[in-house]
Amino acid sequence: MGHLLKRFSELIRLVAIAIGMAVSITCNTVLASLFAYVDIPAFYVSLVVAGVAMIVIVLCFAELSSKFPGAIGIRAFTKAAFGNRFSLAVTLFYICMVMLMGGLEIFLCHLLLRQLLPGTWAIGLLVFLLASIVVVNLRGYELSMRFQIVMALLVVCMMIGLSMMGMNPDAVSQPARSHSDWLHSVPSALFLFVGVEWAVMHVTRHDAFKRTLPQALVVSVLLTGALYGLLGSALGSQFSIDQIPLLKLPHLELAKKTHAQSAILVVTLLSLFAMLTNFNVGLSGAARMLYSLAREGEIPVWFAKLQGKSLAPQNAILFISASVIAAVPIMASDALSGYISLLLGLHLCIVYGFVLVAWLQLRRKKDRRGIQLPISRYVVTPVFLLLAVIVVGAFVDVGSSAVKLILLAEGLVISAICINPFSRPISIKTPK
Numbered sequence: 001m002g003h004l005l006k007r008f009s010e011l012i013r014l015v016a017i018a019i020g021m022a023v024s025i026t027c028n029t030v031l032a033s034l035f036a037y038v039d040i041p042a043f044y045v046s047l048v049v050a051g052v053a054m055i056v057i058v059l060c061f062a063e064l065s066s067k068f069p070g071a072i073g074i075r076a077f078t079k080a081a082f083g084n085r086f087s088l089a090v091t092l093f094y095i096c097m098v099m100l101m102g103g104l105e106i107f108l109c110h111l112l113l114r115q116l117l118p119g120t121w122a123i124g125l126l127v128f129l130l131a132s133i134v135v136v137n138l139r140g141y142e143l144s145m146r147f148q149i150v151m152a153l154l155v156v157c158m159m160i161g162l163s164m165m166g167m168n169p170d171a172v173s174q175p176a177r178s179h180s181d182w183l184h185s186v187p188s189a190l191f192l193f194v195g196v197e198w199a200v201m202h203v204t205r206h207d208a209f210k211r212t213l214p215q216a217l218v219v220s221v222l223l224t225g226a227l228y229g230l231l232g233s234a235l236g237s238q239f240s241i242d243q244i245p246l247l248k249l250p251h252l253e254l255a256k257k258t259h260a261q262s263a264i265l266v267v268t269l270l271s272l273f274a275m276l277t278n279f280n281v282g283l284s285g286a287a288r289m290l291y292s293l294a295r296e297g298e299i300p301v302w303f304a305k306l307q308g309k310s311l312a313p314q315n316a317i318l319f320i321s322a323s324v325i326a327a328v329p330i331m332a333s334d335a336l337s338g339y340i341s342l343l344l345g346l347h348l349c350i351v352y353g354f355v356l357v358a359w360l361q362l363r364r365k366k367d368r369r370g371i372q373l374p375i376s377r378y379v380v381t382p383v384f385l386l387l388a389v390i391v392v393g394a395f396v397d398v399g400s401s402a403v404k405l406i407l408l409a410e411g412l413v414i415s416a417i418c419i420n421p422f423s424r425p426i427s428i429k430t431p432k
Helices: 002-022 025-034 040-067 073-082 084-113 119-138 145-166 182-191 196-202 212-238 250-257 261-296 314-332 340-364 377-397 401-419
Strands: none
Touching (some): 002 145, 002 196, 002 212, 025 182, 025 212, 025 261, 040 073, 040 196, 040 340, 040 377, 073 084, 073 261, 073 340, 084 119, 084 261, 084 314, 084 340, 084 401, 119 261, 119 314, 145 212, 145 250, 145 261, 182 340, 250 261, 261 314, 340 377, 340 401, 377 401
16 A cells, blocks of 8 residues: 555655646647637647657656666667767757747746836846856756745646636637648647656655656646646637737736636746746756766866855856857847747757657667667657658748757757867866
């Protein structure tokens, strides 16, 4: 009985972490942009296709992570599958995606603060909040996991309550759409589930990789899909599909439809705290990845400098912070308007595609480390092919040259780093 209670407790904890990482205010903006490509029924189809693909992806993540417990997952198993240089490229590309997401978070934070304060005051408060997060990270402090779980549950409750309150029984008449753009809608829908896989880093018992973690990941994907489906229904009942993609803060616009000032204030403040929490998690995670790569000698040793007694990766934190701030005008630019979800979705499809190939490669090598889940390559291969078709098709067909320029610029920078390796391995002296 005690064993079952521990297992159930671990299951609930992992589900809370996974949903907490996936359900973010940024994803609400991405969800709204989906309606630029599809109508209401096709929105649900895109969500189901992305959800099924994500279940396969997270199961591969769980199996691969069981082979390298405690390691930086995507770096560890891509290195085992492809070798050092290619793994370095994939890891850097993932960090680029995190920085773009951070830029979008800050931009949306600014829009939220402008709902409460005049322009100058909003910018001033935003700068103060961001500086505080950087200082907290440099000091080596971390938000407790319990706080992050509570914040996630509050956001989930807010979205459910808001969706139910905003559901219009007299739904607006929707214009007919001649065709659905699946190459753009599916990667955008897939991005709604980003972060679910981070739960693999919070497993406390190795035997959880066999049943508890896979169950938690699958349940998290299903609940996340249901949550966004409910929010999409509420938006579709209040706005036309031509209006929804123009909503930068769709949940706030939905709150305004309730005509309850208290609801608007709660949604605004809770959204702000959730964004800052997610930004903090992304900053900390990306900085640790850079620090780890510097310790391996793959990038300059400058990134491995530690901050005094806190032993926080000082330069890595400062670099990620500066890069995220530099990404803000990019994510806010008119050139990317309407294409942000596609840009982030393509990043995610590329990263997940490499994860699936790594899984196939290690299965082919008959790597006996970790736990082998009951999932077949005949299931994984079609999902990989779907991601490959989406990436190639969407990149060729994308209507924004800014998306192509960003992807090409990232490719050139990452290639330059990988082609010109730095001296390695290195020894880092711990400050006294």
